[in-house]
Amino acid sequence: MFAVVPAVTSASAQSGACTAMSADGKPLAGAAKASHMKKCCESNAKSAEGKPLSGAAKKSSIDKCMKG
Secondary structure: OOOHHHHOOOHHHHHHHOOOEOOOOOEOOHHHHHHHHHHHHHHOOEOOOOOEOOHHHHHHHHHHHHHO
């Protein structure tokens, strides 16, 4: 049961953690939203083992997170 949880670190699972909301609970828009999402997606670009991704794998992960 615990072996399955770390393997589920796809971009769709990560995008759920990246919600562009302001401190007062209102959704962000425009440049603020883009900046927040990029920062969040970059920090969540990790492999199934939890190691940071690099190169093309990192770019692909960030791109999927930003779309989702």
